[in-house]
Amino acid sequence: MTGPLLKVENLTKHYTVGAGFLRKSVPVVRAVEDVSFSVEAGETLCVVGESGCGKSTIARLLMRIVEPTSGRVMIDGTDIAGLKKEPLRAWRRRMQMVFQDPYSSLNPRLTAEQIITEPVENFERLRRKQRQALAADLLRKVGMSPEMMHRLPSELSGGQRQRLGIARALSLQPSLIIADEAVSALDVSVQAQILNLLLDLQQQMNIAFVFISHDLSVVHHIGHRVAVMYLGRIVELAPCEALFANPVHPYTEALLAAAPVPDPTRVRLEVPLEGEVPSPIDPPHGCAFHPRCPLAIERCREVLPALVPMADGRVVACHVRAPAPATDFSGQPPAPAMLARSCATSTVSS
Amino acid sequence: MQSRNAGGDDVLLDVLDLETHFYGEDGVVPALGGISFQIRSGETLGVVGESGCGKSVTALSILRLLPKLSAKTVGGEIRFRGRDLLKLSEPEMRLIRGDRIAMIFQEPMTSLNPVHTVGDQIAEAVQIHTKASRSEAMARAQEMLRLVRIADPERRVNNYPYEMSGGMRQRVMIAMALACTPELLIADEPTTALDVTIQAQILRLILELKQRMGTAVMLITHDLGVVAETCQRAVVMYAGRIVEQATVRDLFARPTHPYTQGLMRSAPDPRRGRQRRLPEIPGIVPSLREPIAGCSFAPRCPYAISICHEKTPSLRDVGPDHAAACWRSEEVVGA
Numbered sequence: 185m186t187g188p189l190l191k192v193e194n195l196t197k198h199y200t201v202g203a204g205f206l207r208k209s210v211p212v213v214r215a216v217e218d219v220s221f222s223v224e225a226g227e228t229l230c231v232v233g234e235s236g237c238g239k240s241t242i243a244r245l246l247m248r249i250v251e252p253t254s255g256r257v258m259i260d261g262t263d264i265a266g267l268k269k270e271p272l273r274a275w276r277r278r279m280q281m282v283f284q285d286p287y288s289s290l291n292p293r294l295t296a297e298q299i300i301t302e303p304v305e306n307f308e309r310l311r312r313k314q315r316q317a318l319a320a321d322l323l324r325k326v327g328m329s330p331e332m333m334h335r336l337p338s339e340l341s342g343g344q345r346q347r348l349g350i351a352r353a354l355s356l357q358p359s360l361i362i363a364d365e366a367v368s369a370l371d372v373s374v375q376a377q378i379l380n381l382l383l384d385l386q387q388q389m390n391i392a393f394v395f396i397s398h399d400l401s402v403v404h405h406i407g408h409r410v411a412v413m414y415l416g417r418i419v420e421l422a423p424c425e426a427l428f429a430n431p432v433h434p435y436t437e438a439l440l441a442a443a444p445v446p447d448p449t450r451v452r453l454e455v456p457l458e459g460e461v462p463s464p465i466d467p468p469h470g471c472a473f474h475p476r477c478p479l480a481i482e483r484c485r486e487v488l489p490a491l492v493p494m495a496d497g498r499v500v501a502c503h504v505r506a507p508a509p510a511t512d513f514s515g516q517p518p519a520p521a522m523l524a525r526s527c528a529t530s531t532v533s534s
Numbered sequence: 535m536q537s538r539n540a541g542g543d544d545v546l547l548d549v550l551d552l553e554t555h556f557y558g559e560d561g562v563v564p565a566l567g568g569i570s571f572q573i574r575s576g577e578t579l580g581v582v583g584e585s586g587c588g589k590s591v592t593a594l595s596i597l598r599l600l601p602k603l604s605a606k607t608v609g610g611e612i613r614f615r616g617r618d619l620l621k622l623s624e625p626e627m628r629l630i631r632g633d634r635i636a637m638i639f640q641e642p643m644t645s646l647n648p649v650h651t652v653g654d655q656i657a658e659a660v661q662i663h664t665k666a667s668r669s670e671a672m673a674r675a676q677e678m679l680r681l682v683r684i685a686d687p688e689r690r691v692n693n694y695p696y697e698m699s700g701g702m703r704q705r706v707m708i709a710m711a712l713a714c715t716p717e718l719l720i721a722d723e724p725t726t727a728l729d730v731t732i733q734a735q736i737l738r739l740i741l742e743l744k745q746r747m748g749t750a751v752m753l754i755t756h757d758l759g760v761v762a763e764t765c766q767r768a769v770v771m772y773a774g775r776i777v778e779q780a781t782v783r784d785l786f787a788r789p790t791h792p793y794t795q796g797l798m799r800s801a802p803d804p805r806r807g808r809q810r811r812l813p814e815i816p817g818i819v820p821s822l823r824e825p826i827a828g829c830s831f832a833p834r835c836p837y838a839i840s841i842c843h844e845k846t847p848s849l850r851d852v853g854p855d856h857a858a859a860c861w862r863s864e865e866v867v868g869a
Contacts (some may be wrong), residue, residue, distance in 0.1 A: 234729035235700075341818050342585075371584035371756065376800035376812035383809065398730065405802035405809070428804055442734040444759030446801065448782045452763060456734035460699055 187261060188222035189392050190246070190360055195219045195255035197241050201465065211465045215241040217416040219255070225359060226390040230403040230424070232439070233413035236461055239396045242413075243364040246394065247281055248272065259360070277307065280353035284365035286345035290337040296323070297333035300351040307356075322351040327381060343374035350381065354389075362394045367402060379406060400443045404428050412436045415464055415472040418491065422498030432500045435473050471503065479504045545613075546718060546750050547573040547596070552610035554588075554595045557603075563822045565591045567774040568610065570849070573718065578744065578751040580765035580782065582758060582797075586819060587771040589754045593720045597637055598627055614718075633663040636711035640723040642703035646695040652679075652706045653691030656713050663714045678709035682739060701732035708740065715747050722754045737764050758801060762786060767855070770794045773820055773830040776849060780856035790858040790867040792835045829861070837862045 197216040216238040223229045231239045244250045246257055248264060256263045264275050280303070283289035290299055297319040304310060304318060320330035326347040337345055346366065353361050363382070367375045383406065385391055397403050403410055407424040412433065420433040431437040438457040459476045462468055468475050474484040483503045491499040492506040500506035554566040566588050573579045581589050594600045595607050598619065612619040614635065619627065639645045647655055656678055657671035666674065672691070679687035682705040695703055704724060711719055721740065725733035741764060744751050753765055761768050762782060769779040770791065778791040789795045796815040817834040820826055829835070832842040841861050849857040852867065860866055 234731065343818065372758075372797060373584060373800045373815040374818075376802075377814050379802065380811050380814060383811065400730070401802045401804055404804045405812070407808075424808065438731060442731045444733075444737075444757060444763045445805075446758040446762045446786065446798065446803065447805075448762040448786050450762075456738055457731040458735075460701055460732065461729075 189225045189227075189260060190223040190394070191256075191258040191261075192222065192242075192246070193220050193256045193258070195242070195245055195257065196253045197238075197245055197250065198253045213464050214416050214467060215464060216245065216252075219413075219416075219418055221411055221418065221421060223360065223392050223394060225392055226386060228386065228393040228395055228406055228408045230395045230397060230407035230410045231413060232397060232400065232403050232410060234398060234439075234461055236415075236464060237413040238416040238464075239413055240364055243281065243362050243394070243396055246362055247276075247279060273307075277356045278358050279360045279362065280356060280358040282346075282349050282353050282361060282363040282366045284368055286342055286349055286369065287337075289349055290345055292337050294336075295333065296335050296337075296340070296348055299337070299348055300355055303352060303355045318355070322355055325354060325385070326351045327377075341374075342370060343377055346370060346374075346378055347381065350378075350385075354385070357389070358391065360392045360394065362396070364396045365398070366395070368397065368399060375402070382406065400428075400440060412439065415461065415467050417472065417501070418499075419473065419502070420498065420500045421491070422500075423496070426496050426498060432494065432498065432505050433473075433502050434477050434479050434505065438476075471501070544575045545572050546575045546615065547752075548611075548613040549592075549596070550611040550613070552592070552595060552607065552612060554591055554600065554605060554607045556605045561823060565605070565774050565822065566595065566607075569771070569774075569776045570610075571769050571776060571779060573750050573752055575717070576744075576748050576750050577767065578741070578753060578765045580761035580768035581752060581754045581771060582756065582761055582768055583771035584756060584797075584819065586773075586822075588774040589756075589771055590722055591774075592771075593637065593722050593752070593754060596720065597631055597635060599631075599637075629663075632659055632711075632716075633714045634716050635718045635720065636714070636716040637720040637722065638704070638707045638711050638724050640726050642700065642707045642727075643695060645707060646703060648695055651692050651694055652698070652709075653693075656691075656706070656710045659710050660713050674713060675709070678713050679706070681712075681743065682706070682709045684709075701728055701736065704728060704732075704736055705739065708736070708743070712743055712747065712749065716749060718750045718752065719744070720752045720754070723756070724753070725760065726755070726757075733760075740764070758786075758798060770797070773826070774822055775830065775859065777831065777860070778856075778858045779849065780853075784853065784856050788853070788856070788867055790852045790856065790863045791831075791860050792837050792866055793831045794858075795866065796834075829859070837866055 195216055196218055199213040199215055200210045201213055219242065221229065231242060233239050245252050252265055257265055259275060259278055264272065267275060297316065300322050301310065301315050301319050319333045323330050323332055328344060328347055367378050370378060395406060404424060410424050410427045411418045411421040414435050420436045427436065431440050442456055457476055462475065470486045471484045471489050474480040481504060489501040489503045490508055491501045492508050493499050494506060550570050551568045552566055553568050556563040556565050581592065583589050596612055607620060653672055653675045656675035660666050660671040660674045676687045676691050679690055684690050684702060684705055725736050728736060740751065755761060765782050767781050768785050769776045772793045778794045789798055799813040800815055802812060815834055820830055828843040828845055829847055832838040835842065847859045847861045849859045852858050852863050
């Protein structure tokens with residue numbers, strides 16, 4: 185083992201909004217701020233958080249659909265941010281994406297066969313026989329009959345379309361798949377089928393996933409480690425079981441408490457989190473969560489909490505629950521190398 | 535034939551054999567195949583099921599808001615306080631809609647008018663149904679905004695919908711729906727578009743206001759967790775029919791229709807294991823375009839026997855205030 189498959193260091197993305205020549209200062213949306221994590225081969229890292237927390241921007245940054253403002257995205261040690269056209273194309277073979285909406289992410293005029301073999305044809309010319317064999321193989325992998333290859337997306341159900349999206353991502357035999365809310369648009373019985381498929385594929389092909397979702401029960405089910413984001417920053421990153429058994433950051437705690445549980449005998453005691461997520465254009469000073477946090481102290485309003493490694497392999501950014509060690513009281517985040525290492529301590533359990 | 539429990543006690547809405555058809559290029563689609571249920575005064579009834587099962591069509595049929603050219607209620611009765619809504623004239627129906635039965639939708643942005651302030655829109659609803667003057671109606675709008683806990687209602691009343699967040703817009707929708715203190719609030723996936731912490735706030739708000747005003751709520755959702763936390767009774771729909779109805783406690787303790795069981799088991803549940811295969815419901819929802827012989831769930835059902843493919847089961851009592859439409863419910867329950 186030479187190190188993690190994917191390593192993200194201090195990734196930051198700012199968007200400028202409403203730039204006009206009459207405006208002196210252009211407002212900046214801080215979509216992603218100083219995010220670091222790593223993903224091992226065959227591992228599932230889930231990214232959770234509410235709308236606007238930056239999770240989809242991370243997916244786009246990883247795929248280099250958008251360029252980062254600063255920071256690095258490394259696959260097997262190579263920084264893809266610096267790659268030019270041809271080498272970048274080669275790296276794209278290693279990473280593929282599955283999108284949320286199985287309706288708008290498939291070209292309605294292409295047949296299933298064309299859709300799922302198109303990525304390969306970007307790289308090499310296929311003969312008709314080869315293409316059909318590849319399509320049949322991919323369809324079988326995602327649990328569809330090869331006879332479906334002549335169908336158009338409009339002739340398929342939502343679940344079948346999402347299977348096509350997955351088959352397309354598999355076609356280049358990637359080592360990493362980025363799934364952005366890949367099961368969110370599906371009904372629960374179809375969602376179960378797709379989640380089972382993803383778990384099977386991971387076991388068979390040792391694929392790593394960056395699984396972006398707002399649904400905590402799905403994340404709990406499929407994740408090895410979970411990064412919780414709030415207003416562009418990771419506030420807690422922990423092994424999945426530890427996070428759900430014992431959330432440390434108050435935001436993680438509130439998020440878990442807010443999720444409805446299908447058990448009518450359970451008495452809900454928690455008061456839901458007050459207020460709403462502030463604007464990422466002008467995030468609160470100090471810890472961005474402090475205006476809604478029931479535990480906030482003076483220091484939270486002033487100093488940005490650093491991600492502090494805890495005993496069980498998690499990192500938490502909270503002055504109250506995870507105070508920085510007294511010797512390092514500068515309020516500076518730990519060095520990225522150290523952070524990435526502490527994030528990677530817990531690896532795939534199975 | 536149908537399970538009609540609790541006949542005497544204060545039935546607010548009594549839906550009987552409701553049938554709604556859609557008319558498309560490729561023929562007639564029986565979107566509702568004869569459904570019957572009741573809502574009692576002040577109770578919260580959950581309506582659960584997956585896309586296309588007829589949840590929203592039920593709501594639109596009750597309010598008679600179906601698209602005129604492509605859909606029609608062709609049979610049944612909708613008794614609201616004893617009067618059949620299907621027999622009312624359009625002007626009579628308008629007096630009920632918004633005043634005695636109100637509705638909120640999933641997407642608050644598309645259900646609010648973008649060119650009027652939220653105060654104007656709430657006041658308009660008040661003025662249509664009461665003799666209130668303009669200034670009284672605006673005062674009521676402000677009061678309602680305070681009731682749904684929008685901070686600074688004096689200022690917010692002059693906001694346009696685009697100036698508000700998704701959660702706030704849904705609060706405005708609730709304020710508008712409850713401004714005339716309706717007896718029944720139909721909420722169609724009111725929190726599906728919202729983040730989970732905002733969803734918790736909105737659900738709690740609906741329950742509090744319901745209790746304060748004595749409004750009954752029909753909550754349409756695909757989320758069993760939401761049903762468990764907010765409803766007293768629930769009906770489960772599949773392919774345009776009700777397959778099970780029960781008190782929520784009983785439904786979760788003893789799901790008696792194979793579809794209800796499948797739905798509950800296929801959802802990932804933090805209380806059960808991680809990383810395991812989820813029990814799937816095999817196959818897909820049938821198209822309603824082709825007539826289905828027998829039980830519409832039979833092709834996907836692990837319990838199906840020959841009668842299931844031949845005769846459609848109707849709802850039968852399987853316990854107090856608990857009915858299921860399954861030929862084999864005795865074997866299914868407890869399985």
